[in-house]
Amino acid sequence: xxxxxxxxxxxxxxxxxxxxxxxxxxxxxxxxxxxxxxxxxxxxxxxxxxxxxxxxxxxxxxxxxxxxxxxxxxxxxxxxxxxxxxxxxxxxxxxxxxxxxxxxxxxxxxxxxxxxxxxxxxxxxxxxxxxxxxxxxxxxxxxxxxxxxxxxxxxxxxxxxxxxxxxxxxxxxxxxxxxxxxxxxxxxxxxxxxxxxxxxxxxxxxxxxxxxxxxxxxxxxxxxxxxxxxxxxxxxxxxxxxxxxxxxxxxxxxxxxxxxxxxxxxxxxxxxxxxxxxxxxxxxxxxxxxxxxxxxxxxxxxxxxxxxxxxxxxxxxxxxxxxxxxxxxxxxxxxxxxxxxxxxxxxxxxxxxxxxxxxxxxxxxxxxxxxxxxxxxxxxxxxxxxxxxxxxxxxxxxxxxxxxxxxxxxxxxxxxxxxxxxxxxxxxxxxxxxxxxxxxxxxxxxxxxxxxxxxxxxxxxxxxxxxxxxxxxxxxxxxxxxxxxxxxxxxxxxxxxxxxxxxx
RNA sequence: GGCGCUAUCGUCUAGGGGUUAGGACGUGAGAUUCUCAAUCUUAAAACCCGGGUUCGAUUCCCGGUAGCGCUACCA
Numbered sequence: 001x002x003x004x005x006x007x008x009x010x011x012x013x014x015x016x017x018x019x020x021x022x023x024x025x026x027x028x029x030x031x032x033x034x035x036x037x038x039x040x041x042x043x044x045x046x047x048x049x050x051x052x053x054x055x056x057x058x059x060x061x062x063x064x065x066x067x068x069x070x071x072x073x074x075x076x077x078x079x080x081x082x083x084x085x086x087x088x089x090x091x092x093x094x095x096x097x098x099x100x101x102x103x104x105x106x107x108x109x110x111x112x113x114x115x116x117x118x119x120x121x122x123x124x125x126x127x128x129x130x131x132x133x134x135x136x137x138x139x140x141x142x143x144x145x146x147x148x149x150x151x152x153x154x155x156x157x158x159x160x161x162x163x164x165x166x167x168x169x170x171x172x173x174x175x176x177x178x179x180x181x182x183x184x185x186x187x188x189x190x191x192x193x194x195x196x197x198x199x200x201x202x203x204x205x206x207x208x209x210x211x212x213x214x215x216x217x218x219x220x221x222x223x224x225x226x227x228x229x230x231x232x233x234x235x236x237x238x239x240x241x242x243x244x245x246x247x248x249x250x251x252x253x254x255x256x257x258x259x260x261x262x263x264x265x266x267x268x269x270x271x272x273x274x275x276x277x278x279x280x281x282x283x284x285x286x287x288x289x290x291x292x293x294x295x296x297x298x299x300x301x302x303x304x305x306x307x308x309x310x311x312x313x314x315x316x317x318x319x320x321x322x323x324x325x326x327x328x329x330x331x332x333x334x335x336x337x338x339x340x341x342x343x344x345x346x347x348x349x350x351x352x353x354x355x356x357x358x359x360x361x362x363x364x365x366x367x368x369x370x371x372x373x374x375x376x377x378x379x380x381x382x383x384x385x386x387x388x389x390x391x392x393x394x395x396x397x398x399x400x401x402x403x404x405x406x407x408x409x410x411x412x413x414x415x416x417x418x419x420x421x422x423x424x425x426x427x428x429x430x431x432x433x434x435x436x437x438x439x440x441x442x443x444x445x446x447x448x449x450x451x452x453x454x455x456x457x458x459x460x461x462x463x464x465x466x467x468x469x470x471x472x473x474x475x476x477x478x479x480x481x482x483x484x485x486x487x488x489x490x491x492x493x494x495x496x497x498x499x500x501x502x503x504x
Numbered sequence: 505g506g507c508g509c510u511a512u513c514g515u516c517u518a519g520g521g522g523u524u525a526g527g528a529c530g531u532g533a534g535a536u537u538c539u540c541a542a543u544c545u546u547a548a549a550a551c552c553c554g555g556g557u558u559c560g561a562u563u564c565c566c567g568g569u570a571g572c573g574c575u576a577c578c579a
Contacts, residue, residue, distance in 0.1 A: 019579045021579070057578070057579085058579095107577085110577095114576085114577080127506085129506095176507070180506075180507050180575090184576090187577085188577040194576090194579085196579095215510090216572090216573055216574070217573090218508065218509065218573070218574075219573065220574075245571090249571065249572080250571090250572085251572080251573090277516095280517080280528095282516095284517060287517090287518045287527085288518095289527085294526090294528075295526080295528065297517095297528055297529090315509075316510050317571080318516065318517090319515055320515095321515050321516060323530055324516065325529095326529090327529055334542075369542090371541045381540095433538090445537095449539070452538070453539095459539065460539055461540070462540080462541085464539080
């Protein structure tokens with residue numbers, strides 16, 4: 001058997017081969033990422049191949065979605081995209097070669113036959129595998145029937161005895177008893193190849209050296225190894241990467257929430273963060289320490305490429321952790337220069353109906369940069385800085401923890417006076433307001449809380465003085481005046497509420 | 505059911521025949537602070553179980569268990 005490996009010194013050629021029956025999901029993205037990292041690390045070639053032989057389920061829209069996802073992640077490919085649907089001749093030729101080698105045969109069983117038999121097998125005994133009925137048809141007879149136009153699929157004649165194994169770069173030697181492998185279909189009766197045939201035909205034709213793909217393909221691999229042998233083709237290195245699971249440890253699927261990479265884009269995840277996070281799911285550079293002796297986790301793309309190696313791929317499945325992703329994302333957002341971040345924030349804000357000048361956005365960005373975990377968070381964190389009219393808030397929030405409505409009114413009144421005269425910069429305001437607090441005999445905390453609520457409509461907000469500076473004097477004064485009125489109303493109508501405010 | 509693969513804190517993981525089993529996310533507490541966030545300090549938290557091998561196993565081997573995958577004229 002020519003079981004030889006491809007020359008290890010050859011420049012690596014790898015591929016990402018999605019099936020356009022859905023969007024680019026997280027698992028696919030990770031596979032694409034590993035292929036990309038490997039290609040870039042080794043100076044190899046990444047080929048994009050669209051496995052669209054299932055015409056029923058494939059669509060051009062899905063292809064676009066997948067391409068979009070890859071572009072968003074910055075995963076560039078060097079050749080393709082190639083479409084399997086346009087390479088049908090290659091598959092027919094390949095199937096013919098395998099038939100000629102005596103390793104495949106025509107099968108005349110209809111789908112109905114097969115289903116019927118499977119059903120019976122399930123009810124009675126066990127083996128659900130194809131019973132190789134047509135393999136026993138003499139070659140001349142079979143050829144005659146094919147020549148007569150009888151529809152036939154082509155099946156691979158799997159050895160009855162022995163075993164088929166391969167050396168996986170991450171799992172080591174994996175072996176399957178041939179008796180467990182059924183005579184799988186290569187070419188359907190309509191002349192369309194099955195996955196088993198088209199992958200092998202293409203992987204050989206495209207001269208791939210490493211097959212990096214999900215571990216769900218381990219069980220398919222012996223079927224492919226058998227074909228390589230029948231075709232006398234050297235085996236590539238198989239690299240199966242563990243699967244990504246949802247929080248409940250089942251396969252990641254729609255019910256786990258976002259599972260397409262574009263969904264993460266829409267959530268305001270930045271691609272570099274997503275890529276960093278994803279690269280560490282099932283792979284580690286192996287305990288690289290930072291200057292504090294802690295394991296490093298944040299890596300630039302260049303570092304990821306430099307560090308990537310097959311040895312670091314783990315064997316066990318990994319659970320996708322949204323919290324960790326959010327942390328990575330926040331980490332990247334915080335590290336972004338203000339001008340860059342504000343450009344990314346602009347579309348998010350305008351989509352939320354918050355329009356701002358570039359200048360204002362540049363002023364706001366540093367105030368919210370470390371307060372958002374996703375780009376989208378900006379809309380909720382910063383809305384009060386842009387909006388004309390504050391969202392309704394509870395007037396009781398204007399009352400400081402240890403105080404009453406009367407105090408709040410005094411604070412606000414004083415603030416209005418101060419703000420009317422002071423230079424409207426954050427430093428001047430802070431200084432003046434702190435002095436005012438001293439005059440009123442209140443501490444900074446209780447002093448600023450009513451102002452914050454009055455001005456932002458909420459108890460937790462970005463830094464007060466910087467925010468006010470961005471908003472401008474007029475808006476601030478107006479909002480404070482409005483708050484005073486609400487407080488007076490509150491005090492007059494519901495004295496009970498005051499007590500409540502005191503207690504809480 | 506059959507076959508295959510896997511198994512370190514809740515999660516991602518480092519490590520490895522002798523360690524106080526390390527880090528990160530998340531969680532708790534504290535510091536700082538105009539609130540929140542960020543930051544810093546700190547706490548709790550793991551080697552699936554059972555047999556071997558060995559002076560010594562979390563680490564090596566076997567079995568069990570569990571999880572995942574495959575089991576189509578889908579990919």
